[in-house]
Amino acid sequence: MANLLGIDIAEDSVRVALLRTGYRSIAIAALEELPIASYPTLADAVRAVVAPLLSRGDSIATLLPGDKLFVRRVDLPPTAMRQLAEVLPFELEAQLPFDLEEAVFDSRLLPREGPKAPVSVLACVARLDQVRGRIETLQQALNVEPERVDASSFALANLVVLIPELVVPGPIMIVHLDGATTDVAVLRNGKVEYVRTVTGGTEGLPMSAKPLARELRQSLLAWRSQGGAAPELVYLTGPGSTFQGAEAYLSSELGVQVTGLPAPRMEGLTPELQQKLPRYTRAVALALGLTRAPGSVNLRQGPLTYERGFGFLQEKVPLL
Template sequence: DLTEESATDMGLMAALEVVAEKLDISGAVCVISIPGDRIAYRNLTVPFKDSKKIRQILPFELEPALPFPVEDTVTDFHTVSDLIREPESRNNTDIIAAAAENTTIKSYIATLELLKIEPETITVSGYAAALCLTRFSNISENCLFMDIDDEDKCSMFIIISGQICLIRSFRISPGAEKTESLCTETERTVAAFEEFFSPASNFQPDEIHITGYGLENFSGFEAEAERILGIPVKRVKLNRDAGAVIRPHPTTVLKTPEQMDNAFALAMCEIEGISGLNFRRGTFAPRRQWAEHKSSFIKTGILALLAAVSIFSMLMIESYSMEKKLAKLDLQINDIFKSTFPEITKIVDPLHQMQVAMQDIKKTAFLPGETGKYMLTVDLLNEISKRVAEKIDVEFTRFVVSADNIQIAGETDTYNSVDDIKNQLAQSEFFKEVTITSTSANAEKEGGNRVRFKLRIDM
């Protein structure tokens, strides 16, 4: 006897063989969803928002609630919107944690590998359709989404403000009371959600959206569910809402929208870059084989090598050209140096030697002070002119500047004026000491008696 799991694997293998036979799947991207009853879900609240930290603690948070050992699982999570929490609780992060047994994921990957297919994404049945419903369809603020498969299994999603806030998978009781059983599970799901997010959430769905292969087994489901729950029930048509046109293969038997929604949603999530739950993590992360892209890598390597050789050649040519220009400039510098400083015969570093020679020339035009700074002679004359008051009748006849002092000779009207000149010059910060070296009357000067004087100013 075949178990349900082995029968499913055989059916999947047979279906894939038909697809591979009729279509060229080389280079195609594969995304799959697995039945929701193979996954354990838990709504959790964690005290931080960083995704890496959440992934690190996820197994420890899930361990007490899992029906199988956490070390034998692969986990992922979906972040729940902050809108359903009280403002003071929004520093935490609400997530929907999902865990699948390693053996489950491994069996699907192994089946696909037999046909050399490596899936990029392994997610949950109905999850991609729920994401596309929030993205492309015009839905109410609060709603429920159900994906009903043909084995009396249902995945239910609570959606608030376009965000998935809860996922639950369960089996529907067989028999004539399927609709009533499904409605009972719906009421339980809503009650559990309200209890988890109490008191922030008072969730009541405005409408229910349904899809899935299993709807063929429910006769008059919409009307009966509306009667029991008092909530409008609508069938989803994702391809219409997304504005897509599906062109089937000539050998394909056309399906109803409910039968196509999940496959269409998986393709749309891949095309639109809509990310979410994906169990291809950890040991099951996709591995790119060298052989798969060997020819592309070789071609890229050859092109990179040619580009490197070309760049290196250009650099060598530019370097040689630059060296020639530098040699020419060095000759010009040497010629200018020789013509400017013919007394210097030994040239080692013309730039440095020229700077030193220029400094020596500048020093001859300056007077040194105690601080090691130098003053121009014209600045000394300006300082003396500013210090001597305009009302003093004075005429300077001699001005001699040496390294240590200044000798000044001149004539003025009175001896008091000589003292005033001496005192005024002594106030300058540039002069250390001002001394009157001699004074004498000059009666021979035309216009009356004048006083000759000599001053010595120490720097």
């Protein structure tokens, strides 16, 4: 049995989900949260909430928030498929306000209509110092490094492991409503094809409701402008998803049915944990990124590759 810890460092708190995996099963063991403001440093807050749950050998994943990331869709000719690893960095650098040497990136290949169709890639780029800073925070707090540093919006795609309703032709949209920001992810057939982090969340309600709805409409329009079909359904999750009237209000503003995200199919999900779960959806998604086939990205690339991780061993074994 393996322990998977997802550490969601939000604007004002640290939320942790502890999952335990067995043979063809995933069980939820704990959901915990502490406010950052109650501690001298972020590392102290992380230590206070995570250390009591941490055992030797546990796998850890955390994130960078979407407002610290650069997400780019890159469209390439079909001939680029054979040299994608060489071509993509050059194409990305032309779209960034800094040198790619100062950054790390990961990407997801988007579905193609056929071998002659363009090659489209959804890439996530982060500054090297910000990813390193997040790793060092956890190292300082826990004396261990995270195996994965995910992107907040991309991480939502990992939920398909336990929520079969997300694995549909769709498209469907997941909206994670937090305090100051809101993450958006559009999935088709369980694969992420569009992400965005918008300014606005539960802070400032009810006055902030209209601006937030406007940002979400713009996200829908941006997805449609790329040729995407209108989402069949919007799933709402995150701390703000439990606000009374949130689903009805957003359904009216977006012109799409908005409903709560179905509960993940996990063992050990007691009524108490199920009631808490919407606040911890992203932490659960981060932990699921440590399973065999994550649907998100990992910003531990290049000089920040996790050297004791399975991916690193896979890469090095042929050389041994």
